[in-house]
Amino acid sequence: MVKLPSLGAVKSLKLPGTARRASGLACINVWPDRVDVSRVVVAGKGRPEIQVCDSYRKLGGDTATLSRLRRELKLDQCRCTTLLKSGDYQMVQLDAPGVLPNELKDAVRWRIKDMIDFPVNDATVDAILIPGAEGSAAQALAVAARNQVIAATIKPFNDADIPLEIIDVPEFAQRNIARCFESEGRGVAALCLDDRGGLLTFTSGGELYQHRRIDVTLSSLSSAGTEQKDGAEVRMELEGPFERLVMELQRSLDHFERRFPNVTLAKLVVTPVPGKDNLRSFLANRLELPVEMLYLFEVMDFPDTAELHEPAQQARYLHTIGAAMRVEAG
Numbered sequence: 001m002v003k004l005p006s007l008g009a010v011k012s013l014k015l016p017g018t019a020r021r022a023s024g025l026a027c028i029n030v031w032p033d034r035v036d037v038s039r040v041v042v043a044g045k046g047r048p049e050i051q052v053c054d055s056y057r058k059l060g061g062d063t064a065t066l067s068r069l070r071r072e073l074k075l076d077q078c079r080c081t082t083l084l085k086s087g088d089y090q091m092v093q094l095d096a097p098g099v100l101p102n103e104l105k106d107a108v109r110w111r112i113k114d115m116i117d118f119p120v121n122d123a124t125v126d127a128i129l130i131p132g133a134e135g136s137a138a139q140a141l142a143v144a145a146r147n148q149v150i151a152a153t154i155k156p157f158n159d160a161d162i163p164l165e166i167i168d169v170p171e172f173a174q175r176n177i178a179r180c181f182e183s184e185g186r187g188v189a190a191l192c193l194d195d196r197g198g199l200l201t202f203t204s205g206g207e208l209y210q211h212r213r214i215d216v217t218l219s220s221l222s223s224a225g226t227e228q229k230d231g232a233e234v235r236m237e238l239e240g241p242f243e244r245l246v247m248e249l250q251r252s253l254d255h256f257e258r259r260f261p262n263v264t265l266a267k268l269v270v271t272p273v274p275g276k277d278n279l280r281s282f283l284a285n286r287l288e289l290p291v292e293m294l295y296l297f298e299v300m301d302f303p304d305t306a307e308l309h310e311p312a313q314q315a316r317y318l319h320t321i322g323a324a325m326r327v328e329a330g
Contacts, residue, residue: 026078027323040324050302066160081166089145096140108142173322175208180299186266193218204263216245269294272311
């Protein structure tokens, strides 16, 4: 049974047939109607460089499409990763067991057996440690997925002769981008909005401390609210999705501050919402934390993909790009 690679900044599992040939890491994100591909080079660059970022319509099934892309993009010469979808796994945060690092996965596996909604014996489990607050226990973040989900994820890549090396999750992909917005000694909250909802992550020192899914979609924000000019002042009408977003953000920020009082957040960065240029000021007026928009051009280079300047394209590819930014220690 293929195990999930480690999801933190540690050495990943090398699957059979893997060979390091091209620079950077390619993320191949398979959707029902398309396949998104991004290749990012981090090592040796002053800033991460997106060398490939595009979407390809499916022609035939997953294997047929991946086989075509392997030939067209020479994916068999790349280190490749893919992402599980939000419903394919569960993430659980718990007090870290007092065991040696090489015993962490086994210890966590039995700790979470009553915390996930499928039998732990049928699951692939991985875990990372995150620092605890001063005077409190260290925390562990566990990821669990059914073995059959892992096998089904790997099969079309194997059938297409693509050397899949890593299986990752969106929370860690978002961490990879969020840490580019960190300042030394301070953390960052990052909110990514797309048509599946919102993902809020808290990072500090390049580590993922906490995450939360928020049931507010990009399309609901784009269609709700109106902008009204009153002299020089621009106001955004408070409608359901905006009100709910502010409430969920404030609740999450309060919870993080209580749980990790040793981590000072510098700001909240939010992916742009098309047609809502005043989202930043709207949130900033209601939250105590400084709010900035997450613009990739501020921290990355993408000379051949100018369309990533468009907010909708950033939201579409953010996690695919983030997964390709994975950096391994050692």
